[in-house]
Amino acid sequence: GAGVSQTPSNKVTEKGKYVELRCDPISGHTALYWYRQSLGQGPEFLIYFQGTGAADDSGLPNDRFFAVRPEGSVSTLKIQRTERGDSAVYLCASSSQGLGYTFGSGTRLTVV
Amino acid sequence: SQQGEEDPQALSIQEGENATMNCSYKTSINNLQWYRQNSGRGLVHLILIRSNEREKHSGRLRVTLDTSKKSSSLLITASRAADTASYFCATARISSGSARQLTFGSGTQLTVLP
Numbered sequence: 001g002a003g004v005s006q007t008p009s010n011k012v013t014e015k016g017k018y019v020e021l022r023c024d025p026i027s028g029h030t031a032l033y034w035y036r037q038s039l040g041q042g043p044e045f046l047i048y049f050q051g052t053g054a055a056d057d058s059g060l061p062n063d064r065f066f067a068v069r070p071e072g073s074v075s076t077l078k079i080q081r082t083e084r085g086d087s088a089v090y091l092c093a094s095s096s097q098g099l100g101y102t103f104g105s106g107t108r109l110t111v112v
Numbered sequence: 113s114q115q116g117e118e119d120p121q122a123l124s125i126q127e128g129e130n131a132t133m134n135c136s137y138k139t140s141i142n143n144l145q146w147y148r149q150n151s152g153r154g155l156v157h158l159i160l161i162r163s164n165e166r167e168k169h170s171g172r173l174r175v176t177l178d179t180s181k182k183s184s185s186l187l188i189t190a191s192r193a194a195d196t197a198s199y200f201c202a203t204a205r206i207s208s209g210s211a212r213q214l215t216f217g218s219g220t221q222l223t224v225l226p
Contacts, residue, residue: 056213091155103155
């Protein structure tokens with residue numbers, strides 16, 4: 001596609017539920033990144049994929065968070081047993097040369 | 113954790129004036145990038161400056177980098193109301209395995225008054 005697509009754009013879930021957030025990167029971009037942004041803060045790194053493999057998952061806050069990219073294109077960020085503190089905008093970005101990122105519009109997750 | 117700190121946190125100017133935002137960071141970097149964000153959603157890449165560059169221009173944007181002081185500045189000339197947004201600096205570190213991971217600052221909220 002022309003840009004990075006993220007779905008859903010908004011997600012409201014109850015505490016303790018499981019959620020999946022989807023990212024469809026720019027076609028041909030091998031690098032894909034997930035970031036999380038809380039209100040009034042800059043984005044914080046979660047995980048980076050190069051192709052199908054997670055090259056760096058050091059930003060995942062705990063084992064409730066997991067991400068996959070099985071075919072080297074679409075990625076899914078999965079959050080188990082959601083907590084209110086997980087509420088944030090989850091941003092996905094892709095790049096072809098590891099330089100400037102192209103970001104999606106994000107998924108605003110609200111845990112109630 | 114956030115490596116960069118933008119200064120000021122908020123800036124309000126009149127249309128036509130220049131806006132200068134500063135960014136400081138802590139570790140050695142491969143490159144530094146500036147992004148713009150409207151309404152807390154997707155970020156737009158503005159400009160990238162490599163660690164061996166000192167100044168770069170793109171349209172009304174001018175970026176400087178001082179690696180000895182670990183600081184960068186973004187200058188927007190002849191500002192317009194449409195420039196109103198949050199601006200973030202982001203650094204790509206040198207250490208292996210993280211050269212592609214960007215670390216963002218906390219941002220400067222720029223308001224350009226018509």
